[in-house]
Amino acid sequence: MSNNESNIPLTYKGRPLLRKDNIIYYGSMTDKYIAMLQILSTTKVNGLDVADKVSVQLQLTDPDISSRDRITKSTTKDGLYNAMDIASIWLDRALTSK
Numbered sequence: 001m002s003n004n005e006s007n008i009p010l011t012y013k014g015r016p017l018l019r020k021d022n023i024i025y026y027g028s029m030t031d032k033y034i035a036m037l038q039i040l041s042t043t044k045v046n047g048l049d050v051a052d053k054v055s056v057q058l059q060l061t062d063p064d065i066s067s068r069d070r071i072t073k074s075t076t077k078d079g080l081y082n083a084m085d086i087a088s089i090w091l092d093r094a095l096t097s098k
Contacts, residue, residue, distance in 0.1 A: 013088050026087050029061050033094040035087035040076070054083035058090045
């Protein structure tokens with residue numbers, strides 16, 4: 001991978017993704033909400049670790065609110081695709097509601 005390619009941010013449905021260890025942040029910190037996905041467990045598939053249990057939280061980005069009070073919704077999903085799907089729906093609804 002060239003240096004140029006590594007600077008391209010990952011996105012899903014037009015929103016940024018940032019991974020730190022087993023946590024994926026979905027959305028922009030400049031928006032009112034982000035989704036946090038935490039990979040709770042993985043399964044080996046053809047020698048690769050694949051997420052099978054993923055915690056999803058819709059969170060407010062306001063730094064003045066305690067981390068516990070920032071969470072507005074949470075669930076656990078089977079597989080990363082299902083987790084990303086619900087995170088995308090929750091984020092869309094939260095950011096488009098008035």
